[in-house]
Amino acid sequence: xxxxxxxxxxxxxxxxxxxxxxxxxxxxxxxxxxxxxxxxxxxxxxxxxxxxxxxxxxxxxxxxxxxxxxxxxxxxxxxxxxxxxxxxxxxxxxxxxxxxxxxxxxxxxxxxxxxxxxxxxxxxxxxxxxxxxxxxxxxxxxxxxxxxxxxxxxxxxxx
Amino acid sequence: xxxxxxxxxxxxxxxxxxxxxxxxxxxxxxxxxxxxxxxxxxxxxxxxxxxxxxxxxxxxxxxxxxxxxxxxxxxxxxxxxxxxxxxxxxxxxxxxxxxxxxxxxxxxxxxxxxxxxxxxxxxxxxxxxxxxxxxxxxxxxxxxxxxxxxxxxxxxxxxxxxxxxxxxxxxxxxxxxxxxxxxxxxxxxxxxxxxxxxxxxxxxxxxxxxxxxxxxxxxxxxxxxxxxxxxxxxxxxxxxxxxxxxxxxxxxxxxxxxxxxxxxxxxxxxxxxxxxxxxxxxxxxxxxxxxxxxxxxxxxxxxxxxxxxxxxxxxxxxxxxxxxxxxxxxxxxxxxxxxxxxxxxxxxxxxxxxxxxxxxxxxxxxxxxxxxxxxxxxxxxxxxxxxxxxxxxxxxxxxxxxxxxxxxxxxxxxxxxxxxxxxxxxxxxxxxxxxxxxxxxxxxxxxxxxxxxxxxxxxxxxxxxxxxxxxxxxxxxxxxxxxxxxxxxxxxxxxxxxxxxxxxxxxxxxxxxxxxxxxxxxxxxxxxxxxxxxxxxxxxxxxxxxxxxxxxxxxxxxxxxxxxxxxxxxxxxxxxxxxxxxxxxxxxxxxxxxxxxxxxxxxxxxxxxxxxxxxxxxxxxxxxxxxxxxxxxxxxxxxxxxxxxxxxxxxxxxxxxxxxxxxxxxxxxxxxxxxxxxxxxxxxxxxxxxxxxxxxxxxxxxxxxxxxxxxxxxxxxxxxxxxxxxxxxxxxxxxxxxxxxxxxxxxxxxxxxxxxxxxxxxxxxxxxxxxxxxxxxxxxxxxxxxxxxxxxxxxxxxxxx
Numbered sequence: 001x002x003x004x005x006x007x008x009x010x011x012x013x014x015x016x017x018x019x020x021x022x023x024x025x026x027x028x029x030x031x032x033x034x035x036x037x038x039x040x041x042x043x044x045x046x047x048x049x050x051x052x053x054x055x056x057x058x059x060x061x062x063x064x065x066x067x068x069x070x071x072x073x074x075x076x077x078x079x080x081x082x083x084x085x086x087x088x089x090x091x092x093x094x095x096x097x098x099x100x101x102x103x104x105x106x107x108x109x110x111x112x113x114x115x116x117x118x119x120x121x122x123x124x125x126x127x128x129x130x131x132x133x134x135x136x137x138x139x140x141x142x143x144x145x146x147x148x149x150x151x152x153x154x155x156x157x158x159x
Numbered sequence: 160x161x162x163x164x165x166x167x168x169x170x171x172x173x174x175x176x177x178x179x180x181x182x183x184x185x186x187x188x189x190x191x192x193x194x195x196x197x198x199x200x201x202x203x204x205x206x207x208x209x210x211x212x213x214x215x216x217x218x219x220x221x222x223x224x225x226x227x228x229x230x231x232x233x234x235x236x237x238x239x240x241x242x243x244x245x246x247x248x249x250x251x252x253x254x255x256x257x258x259x260x261x262x263x264x265x266x267x268x269x270x271x272x273x274x275x276x277x278x279x280x281x282x283x284x285x286x287x288x289x290x291x292x293x294x295x296x297x298x299x300x301x302x303x304x305x306x307x308x309x310x311x312x313x314x315x316x317x318x319x320x321x322x323x324x325x326x327x328x329x330x331x332x333x334x335x336x337x338x339x340x341x342x343x344x345x346x347x348x349x350x351x352x353x354x355x356x357x358x359x360x361x362x363x364x365x366x367x368x369x370x371x372x373x374x375x376x377x378x379x380x381x382x383x384x385x386x387x388x389x390x391x392x393x394x395x396x397x398x399x400x401x402x403x404x405x406x407x408x409x410x411x412x413x414x415x416x417x418x419x420x421x422x423x424x425x426x427x428x429x430x431x432x433x434x435x436x437x438x439x440x441x442x443x444x445x446x447x448x449x450x451x452x453x454x455x456x457x458x459x460x461x462x463x464x465x466x467x468x469x470x471x472x473x474x475x476x477x478x479x480x481x482x483x484x485x486x487x488x489x490x491x492x493x494x495x496x497x498x499x500x501x502x503x504x505x506x507x508x509x510x511x512x513x514x515x516x517x518x519x520x521x522x523x524x525x526x527x528x529x530x531x532x533x534x535x536x537x538x539x540x541x542x543x544x545x546x547x548x549x550x551x552x553x554x555x556x557x558x559x560x561x562x563x564x565x566x567x568x569x570x571x572x573x574x575x576x577x578x579x580x581x582x583x584x585x586x587x588x589x590x591x592x593x594x595x596x597x598x599x600x601x602x603x604x605x606x607x608x609x610x611x612x613x614x615x616x617x618x619x620x621x622x623x624x625x626x627x628x629x630x631x632x633x634x635x636x637x638x639x640x641x642x643x644x645x646x647x648x649x650x651x652x653x654x655x656x657x658x659x660x661x662x663x664x665x666x667x668x669x670x671x672x673x674x675x676x677x678x679x680x681x682x683x684x685x686x687x688x689x690x691x692x693x694x695x696x697x698x699x700x701x702x703x704x705x706x707x708x709x710x711x712x713x714x715x716x717x718x719x720x721x722x723x724x725x726x727x728x729x730x731x732x733x734x735x736x737x738x739x740x741x742x743x744x745x746x747x748x749x750x751x752x753x754x755x756x757x758x759x760x761x762x763x764x765x766x767x768x769x770x771x772x773x774x775x776x777x778x779x780x781x782x783x784x785x786x787x788x789x790x791x792x793x794x795x796x797x798x799x800x801x802x803x804x805x806x807x808x809x810x811x812x813x814x815x816x817x818x819x820x821x822x823x824x825x826x827x828x829x830x831x832x833x834x835x836x837x838x839x840x841x842x843x844x845x846x847x848x849x850x851x852x853x854x855x856x857x858x859x860x861x862x863x864x865x866x867x868x869x870x871x872x873x874x875x876x877x878x879x880x881x882x883x884x885x886x887x888x889x890x891x892x893x894x895x896x897x898x899x900x901x902x903x904x905x906x907x908x909x910x911x912x913x914x915x916x917x918x919x920x921x922x923x924x925x926x927x928x929x930x931x932x933x934x935x936x937x938x939x940x941x942x943x944x945x946x947x948x949x950x951x952x953x954x955x956x957x958x959x960x
Contacts, residue, residue, distance in 0.1 A: 036188070042877070046372065094180070095177070098843050135885070
């Protein structure tokens, strides 16, 4: 299959690669450039585990072709907190409120929450639940995920 | 932010934030799919599109012509490497155990059955080449319904014509007391005073739905027999034994690693065919073989759970005293028996009488083969089904007797003064306080106010009716005393192991045989060890999930990790202290009896200035320059503990359900869960386990159900069709705990991982039925979707079904 050259900034670093036109962004991240913090949980764009920020907005990276990310800026869970040992308030809140168990949905859940709080710095419980609807979690029952997002909103000055 | 801080005093009981989280929250993870070894080959699996068919012809060779394809196998090419996948729980002497090979031989028996595999240099090439495989299927009639499967003349999933069973009856397990203990005799003895309620409940089939799909990497080491297998599994230790048995590879050269594992819920308590295939083909080709399932594969090939038809009879006197219970189950095995498929309903056998006193109990279970994906353990495994039936029928009995369902329960449950109590099912409950949990739940719920509102809504004919659902449950966990497992014909023990090493630098290495996949063992196990060794939690490293580093264990399932594994940690830590005491006494020139061990140091009684911290003892044990006679160098201790009994967590769950009688839409207005899991090592983790369990059970009640069409096609074959609830589908919960320590467990702990899943399903359905009972509704099919609720209302009111 013909490959297409793309250049994408991921977590602050520029990557140039040749990809198959059918390659999904999540496969580019995981297999071409080794950003394996972002994971795959389904094949129907239902689970949301692969959520990243594409030019600042959350997308399921399984529903974006790698070629569509050409020239774009992608932020993953691995680049969320700038620099080693740093924590984004949403990451801190998930730890504080026990918003994760196995951790598999966590990259997508955290990135979705980051986007949600960008849009709406002080969301109600219902708005959080609606806002995270695209991400599935089987461990937490969402209770502590909601609390985590509320706590992050507080820390970030939303309320 | 709260930190995982240094600890003085006991670390047990503290809501410490988890050690695991930093890595997981920064994407620094090691899922099996992240493992990329040089030269890896990728496996893709061709699956049957039919529920039942003869493989008239199969030719894998066209796949070999495709780019990057290295090999392709059907059962024929695989030959002797096509190992038989074992079932380790033959529940009766005459159980029918049909052959179950990694690749189907001659016939396929469910949609998703493994037919062939392609091995290629990339996963895309492997997947692309599957459609080059030439298969001619001769379709056979499929049998999906259990009752149809048992009828004379039914299609046999394993046909006698193939030299196989010729029956879909896998086993009949009777527990039939004679004489006075029989249900019939007990009812007869009560004469006119006996009220018998009979119901049929359908506990529908569900999918485990772990978020990380299954994955395996099998890496052989050339001409030696060494093989390392990474697998997204709950059971690396069990897997090692089973893979050795199935493949013939020497067990002592097999290393199994469960790296980060993204949830299991029983679904990864399995030896899967793909694991066998990856190992056998890796060995055959001398190359690393990797397989990662797609979610769509998962839906048809990871084992399903539940799927019982339950015929229940309960008898009581007119004033509500329970007389006895009779349970007749049909349990769907699916097309093949997986690791513990037949045993799952028998775990439920013990739990039908639940917390209630009665004199007669009969149970029977028939395991049935159908052309569906095999079933096996999913969170709760047998106990949710039993608890659903008993808690549902208690409500039905209360309605029949005209009693408040809570009063009926209270009248019949084991009083807190009556423990230990041996139930009619033969279990000895060590402890419990159903009164306390219920009282607290009622307080948090506002039971009386909600009952008043219910009356009001009924009186005003509100289109949204309110119902109150009760579930006063118990469960058995901590699988299990090995002797009990043996008596149940389970081919393994239920012990657990721990080794603790005090390293020369003062750090502690705790090696556990449990294998966490979200449960927070690294944090909780550190807390247990810290409380005994007096070492800060952060100085303890928990090693798990790798048979190379943690060679002994029985892994994580059945709410056993703390209940059994915790005991091993305690014992190993105490042994370590005792060995250290002898060395410390030598160092401090006193008798071991003259030493107190406080906050991680040995102090001479009456002269606390003379002290030796554990780290100094560990260093002395390392240098071994001056050890007392007969004491071996190094400071470590191990313990392998077989629990002397199960433990019995319990609790009271209350659900207030709003039901729109015009549309059938239901909403959880309020959910209160008061659980009693004995001593809590980390209440934060306990709380998380409760939440997750609740949603598993609520999902079965309201959202999830596997559906097949009559030809055996799975209709719920993706996450687009199978509704795993999202945050938007659920409320927040009100939770609390009462604490009645287990008296048979040295830590006083019980399990908590499955409690929520066991308790919540009946609470929800009882709530819905309670809302609709004045309309004549006595049951609602699960999942209680708007359609199913609406149909129940229509049926009760004589409308069209």
